[in-house]
Amino acid sequence: MAFMRYYRALPEGETTVEEFRAWLSQFDADGDGRISREELERALRSINLWFVWWKAREAVRAADANRNGAVDGDEMGRLYAFAHKHLHLKMSQLELEE
DSSP, rough: OOOOOOEEEOOSSSSOHHHHHHHTTOOOOOSOEEEHHHHHHHHHHHHSSSHHHHHHHHHHHHHOTTTTSSEETTHHHHHHHHHHHHOOOGGGGOOOOO
């Protein structure tokens, strides 16, 4: 049996770091407020990107300033900048759960 997820799309155009954080929070499986590489992989897979393992690894490496293996609150801006520049994410691709 397949499970379906229903998402609410973000508005067209530029999004803020807070909207990006809200989108990523739906993939925070353990609810600790941090985004691990595995959680970021699931997020990237949800928007049908290719090579998600590699892209998630590079994104966490670029954003994780304190090298704890996850993207924390202050590092979210760095992850957003990386995603915008290197992953060429169109912010209209990001969707939030209802």
